[in-house]
Amino acid sequence: MDSEIFYKSALELEKLLDSGKLTSVELTKAVIERTKSIDDKLNAFISFDEKKTINEATQSDVRRKAGKKLSNLDGIPVAIKDLISERGQPLTCGSKILRGYVSPYDATVIERMRNAGCVLWGRLNMDEFAMGSSNENSYYGKVANPWDISRVPGGSSGGSAAAVASGETILALGSDTGGSIRQPAAFCGIVGLKPTYGAVSRYGLVAFASSLDQIGPMGRSVGDVAALFHIISGHDDKDSSSYPVDKTNHTLESIKNKKTKTIGIPTEYFGEGLDPEVRQSVENAIDFYEKAGHRIKEVQLTTTKYTMAVYYVIATAEASSNLARFDGIRYGYRSENAKDAIDIYYKTRGEGFGSEVKRRIMLGTYVLSNENFESYYLRAQKVRTLIRNDFMGAFENVDALISPVAPSTAFKIGEKSADPLQMYLSDIYTISTNLAGLCALSFPCGLSHDGLPIGLHVIGKPFHEHEILSLGYEFEQSHDFKNIHPAI
Template sequence: MELFQYTAHEIADKIKAKEISSVEATKAVLSRIDAVEDKVESYVTVLPEHALAQAEEMDKKIAAGEATGPLAGVPMALKDNLCTKDILTTCSSKMLYNFKPPYNATVTEKLKNADTVLVGKVNMDEFAMGSSTENSYFKKTKNPYDITKVPGGSSGGSAACVSADEAYFALGSDTGGSIRQPAALCGCVGMKPTYGSVSRYGLVAFASSLDQIGPLTKDVRDCAAVLDTIMGHDPKDSTSVNIDHGNLLSALTGDIRGLKIGLPQEYMGAGISSDVMSAVMGAVDNMRGLGAEAQEMHLPLNEYALPAYYMISSAEASSNLARYDGVKYGFRAEHFDGLVDMYCQTRSEGFGAEVKRRIMIGTYALSSGYYDAYYKKAQQVRTLIMQDFQKAFETYDVLVTPATPTTAFGIGEKTDNPLEMYMADICTVSVNIGGLPALVLPCGYDAAGLPIGIQIIGKPFGEAQVLNAAYALEQTITKVRPTL
């Protein structure tokens, strides 16, 4: 087995046991990037010098017994909307093509303090808007299982780089499925934690009330280790919750006897491919075999989640993205006539089509005379969907659904049809509307060998239960690596 193929906890153990150094692990990842990046194109910025310098420092700390955490010395990647001080943070947009933040995101800081090594910043749909990473200004990331297919999005770079062994783990952000959908399409583990459990400080905002940072990893254990590192209250984020999240790694017992699983039928019917359905139901059977009880049930209001999601997220985005005006940093149009024209030219040239579409939808939804019919209505729907979930969790411990309606689709296949592209998030958006934790892991492969993801949704702050269920299921699944 090659060094780059190990999971994060395996490589961390080797480093801890002084079998290898952090520098060696980093070099392994960097040469892997050299070897496959031409095909996968998951990175926007690779930081070889920075990474090696950091790895050397980590080796010193490890030798001195100062770095003992579960991720010490492990090379990783960050989605390019997570701020890294003095390191490009582009959001895969022309608008921020040259933007180097003057500060670190809280998660960047936490991973640094956990003695990890930052290898680079990975590609995404521009400002996290999209489901295929085709909306990046810089490049189109490919699915490591089939480079004619998309990796999903918006955290497509994070999923592809982990799947292609170009990093031991990565962070992504999830507003409507942006961690879970690419994790499903690229065959890795991805989790969106409960809203408020990971600080958003330093995550370039798309939709503030839905955005949440989470890990993309090679297995469930890694996912728990990364969450243990990045979760926790942050006084810099007013929406971050001040509770004790406990230790998630120690929750992985694999014992799911008596676990009550709800199978919402709204996600099991039309529109879900038969390959996906049979893999998911097979996985549910495996869980039953481990002693869990699974039952069909209903979330009647969930069908309104997608439209509510596009209203709320676009409205917030229209305001969050207004600051990119050419005045202070980033891109400014070269030719303009006066202030207003400078704004217009800069924003017309600096943003891609999808971002502009969402800004227009959001601006419209918030406009005087339309606010009540769109934004307010969507917020009311949100409350109802939350109640829908709340009721379900009175009976069930977790809910299980497919992660995506289909396996990875072809590059260019949906770019001309935004509505069809939006449907790629049909299984994941309601979780953001509800603020719930949800994890996706591979549960099988279709006839073409493309990964199929299953989603496990938990109660608010029920990360431990979700991770343990996923951990138990993972033991029953045979993983197939991509061939690159």
């Protein structure tokens, strides 16, 4: 068998599994061995249960042999960001406060992947409670970028992106509150989809900012990502924000449609602060679409200047409320230094949360406090309405928008960690998608002079994932980025 089996796409592997040339156990063991050989350099995994994983692969092989394959991804290893509940497995959210916690139930996405026969692989490192853009905020250590281990993989789904890019898994689940799937996908040269808010159930996802969080698939090809999205999406009664739309077809066949589209280019996303090499790669991609027959149209998103402020007011406000549940009483870490009941709260949270999480809880508490509620939180919610109206206005004339994913390629570890505001600004192009409840895809469109991946950001209308996946697939067919891997 090919020694680099772990770099094949899920849909190629499906054919090998179907033909009997490969078993899921062989594939799963290849991925596990790959992880054991390189993860001391990357630190992409927080934990994994080898025996359980191989057992699931064995069951898949038995099913397939009996002609009872459950889906395209039956027998394919999918690793999971460590904030999605899998029954019987640890869940840390990258935090000390959840050290030792074991999930008593399955998230809906996990249940759906089980029903599709996916092999549920290890638990992926992340910025603590998904707060960060570099994966430097994990209690379980920083994650390195497989393209250059002195650089960050992006965040907060940095472990997911690094593991997919380096062949430590075939597919992964991430979560995206302001760019946490797309920015690490861009930094690590892979494909990441932030589904429309409400398209994927959040039941069993530990909440950061409930009105913005979405679970989404990450993989090395658009087809793989579409296949996993097809499995995890669709209405769920257990999540009140799950949208009651019928499951549409996002499989590879459906995204091969090359219908001519009108693509909008938001001028505000190409202004000051954008790295020239990133700009050039994105412009080359726009040229590609134009030559392929799509219409290109400049659009204005005049509310862009407000997005950072709106996002950080709303996200921190929701986080301060959501994270109130971590109090040392019912689950997780409890301080041993507390002198009385109330002190358990203070000390547990003081010792259990890292500095970025504390900063955001403090900010959120401040903007929600009596005297500031109206001028910050309520006002941000109103400007959020303006941002959504701005996008919906643009989408009256275009089918999708194209922009960079991030202002630069992967930056050095430590470069921005002392400057939270600069770190926040690295999400400038992705956060509005979450505020407006849109879908967006990040996929590789270039390499910088120093060999670092550059991502393209395609934003779609709500519940039009098939359109952005189709644009991604079209680009991928004419470029070879999915076959270029980091030299790790």
